[in-house]
Amino acid sequence: MKILIFGSGGIGGYFGARLAAAGEQVVFVARGAFAYALKHDGLKVFSARGDLHLKPVTLHENAETTGPVDAVLICTKMWSLPAAAEAIRPLLTPETAVVPLQNGVELVALLSDSVGANNLLGGVAYISAHIEAPGVIRHNTQHARIVFGELDGRRSPRAEALHRALERAGIEAVLTTDVTRALWEKFSTLAPLAGACSYLRKDVGGVRDSAGGRELLQALASECVAVGRARGVALPEGWDAQVHARFDELGGAVKPSMLLDLERGNPLELEWLSGAVLRLGDAAGVETPASRKVYDALRPFAEGRNATRARS
Numbered sequence: 001m002k003i004l005i006f007g008s009g010g011i012g013g014y015f016g017a018r019l020a021a022a023g024e025q026v027v028f029v030a031r032g033a034f035a036y037a038l039k040h041d042g043l044k045v046f047s048a049r050g051d052l053h054l055k056p057v058t059l060h061e062n063a064e065t066t067g068p069v070d071a072v073l074i075c076t077k078m079w080s081l082p083a084a085a086e087a088i089r090p091l092l093t094p095e096t097a098v099v100p101l102q103n104g105v106e107l108v109a110l111l112s113d114s115v116g117a118n119n120l121l122g123g124v125a126y127i128s129a130h131i132e133a134p135g136v137i138r139h140n141t142q143h144a145r146i147v148f149g150e151l152d153g154r155r156s157p158r159a160e161a162l163h164r165a166l167e168r169a170g171i172e173a174v175l176t177t178d179v180t181r182a183l184w185e186k187f188s189t190l191a192p193l194a195g196a197c198s199y200l201r202k203d204v205g206g207v208r209d210s211a212g213g214r215e216l217l218q219a220l221a222s223e224c225v226a227v228g229r230a231r232g233v234a235l236p237e238g239w240d241a242q243v244h245a246r247f248d249e250l251g252g253a254v255k256p257s258m259l260l261d262l263e264r265g266n267p268l269e270l271e272w273l274s275g276a277v278l279r280l281g282d283a284a285g286v287e288t289p290a291s292r293k294v295y296d297a298l299r300p301f302a303e304g305r306n307a308t309r310a311r312s
């Protein structure tokens with residue numbers, strides 16, 4: 001398959017490198033020092049599942065040289081979505097599968113005008129990976145999983161083809177018939193986790209061990225699940241308790257990407273995590289005081305302090 005990876009950072013670099021190493025035709029979208037490193041030194045992935053060094057790397061330069069693609073994995077931060085949607089448009093055919101892998105539940109609403117409902121699928125990534133240096137990705141745990149599917153639940157040939165490609169690349173892939181639920185399952189785990197770790201400035205182990213850490217996580221998870229259910233999402237009975245089970249499965253040293261960004265002075269995805277819980281909670285008439293506390297405390301840091309990684 002010809003797969004465009006839009007955004008070659010933590011998740012895009014990891015998934016793209018694995019797909020390319022397994023023989024798929026992968027084209028990476030990168031910029032600045034990262035693009036320079038990919039061009040000259042290739043893409044290096046350090047991972048408990050095996051290191052790899054991909055060289056040469058095919059970089060997207062323009063629509064003419066890249067041509068139409070079979071699938072796009074959008075792997076930027078949330079604030080880059082409009083630019084990504086605009087840039088991929090000339091590369092889409094009516095059959096191209098566009099799978100945004102960001103953490104968030106508003107992706108479909110944000111993208112459906114610009115990308116088009118025919119192209120858009122939903123997806124989530126379960127992985128912990130970050131940029132260590134330009135052209136270098138560090139994958140922090142064993143898990144590397146993508147859950148994705150057509151918005152209408154059908155098992156389309158394009159979704160099946162992408163599923164096979166991901167599996168060939170050693171990525172655990174789940175093709176779901178209820179992607180909205182999959183998005184909310186991840187969101188209701190991740191938004192509380194990212195909120196609690198960032199609010200307390202602690203990794204997963206630190207939150208587990210700190211006084212009030214679990215209570216904060218529980219309160220955030222309950223709010224998130226209540227908002228999802230109020231919107232008609234079929235989250236299973238007892239799902240908020242599952243957040244703890246998932247939290248306990250994670251290694252103590254894992255840091256959600258929002259905490260890593262906070263530590264590095266990068267912009268935060270706060271608006272699409274706790275911010276989304278507040279917005280969607282307001283619209284559905286669900287009270288969200290714990291999410292409000294976390295949002296208000298982190299809001300002063302949301303734009304980041306590093307000019308080089310300012311939002312664009």
Ligand SMILES: NC(=O)C1=CN([C@@H]2O[C@H](COP(=O)(O)OP(=O)(O)OC[C@H]3O[C@@H](n4cnc5c(N)ncnc54)[C@H](OP(=O)(O)O)[C@@H]3O)[C@@H](O)[C@H]2O)C=CC1
Pocket residue numbers: 006007008009010011012029030031032034075076077078080083084101102103125126127128129130131257269309312
């Ligand atoms: N990291 C993780 O472990 C996980 C992350 N996620 C989610 O996945 C998404 C991506 O996260 P992550 O991989 O950490 O993000 P990163 O910041 O590591 O990677 C995003 C990359 O996209 C690049 N990019 C953005 N816009 C453009 C553009 N217009 N042209 C070229 N390159 C561009 C960025 O470049 P630049 O630096 O120049 O902006 C950066 O290299 C987020 O929504 C996150 O919440 C989900 C699961 C796990």
Ligand SMILES: CC(C)(CO)C(=O)C(=O)O
Pocket residue numbers: 103125126127128129190193254255256257258
């Ligand atoms: C918490 C983690 C690393 C677990 O998959 C994650 O999904 C994220 O930070 O976005």
